[in-house]
Amino acid sequence: MHEVLRDQLMSMARYVRDPRHNAPPPGIEARRLAVYRQLFFGNVESLLSGGFPVLRASLGPTTWQALIESFYADYRCQTPLFTEISEEFVSFLEAGGGAALDLPPWVVELAHYEWVEAALLLSDKEEPAHDPEGDLLEGVPLLSNLAWPLAYQWPVSEIAPGQLPQEAPPQPTLLLARRGADLQVHFSRMAPLAHALLVSLQERRCSGRQHLEALAESIGVEGEAILPQGLALLQNLRSQGVVLGTQVEPAW
Incomplete structure (x- = not known):
């Protein structure tokens, strides 16, 4: 039966x-x-x-x-x-x-862009242990789990019923999505260097100096040339809560 x-x-x-x-x-x-x-x-x-x-x-x-x-x-x-x-x-x-x-070719990216807001709002991922006052240049900067660097081929933040792109622009749309202390998700546009730095923080653990030197090499300049600008950027990101501070070494 x-x-x-x-x-x-x-x-x-x-x-x-x-x-x-x-x-x-x-x-x-x-x-x-x-x-x-x-x-x-x-x-x-x-x-x-x-x-x-x-x-x-x-x-x-x-x-x-x-x-x-x-x-x-x-x-x-x-x-x-x-x-x-x-x-x-x-x-x-x-x-x-x-x-x-x-x-339309922009559908996948627009859907992802809209999903990000809900994903960050509902995220219960805990932040890693960190020193909020750590040395961002010599220490290992930590990106918040509630801050996501995003890159899209299409201008997803501008698409609307009356504004449907017919072709992708020559430059990608670089964004930062983050959940703030107000428990709201905020999107902001990013310059290529700032976006590349956040992606680097997201992908590997090394000192702030090493992140910046790798970025300098990728754009063909001396590492020392971008250290002041890069350190200022890291400090600004920390003040926004995007960078938490530096990694805390485990006590053995």
């Missing part, structure tokens, strides 16, 4: 997920199936509409509806948590989801 019940449930799940390509389960009237479909699909669509308002408005209702239907029908989420469905949607787009809809 349990096999029969399982088959019935799977048949219903397949139909509710994608009624255009799956037959309805026998014995259930169409009106009731429509209620189930609207209940489940409507919840997902409502969550994603709230998480991606600019993307939704920029695509328009018809394309947005088709995109969510494709996500709902074709993608298999790796988490049951509603709070993580936005990240799953971004993964769906990054994997080429919705390709049959001929989406």
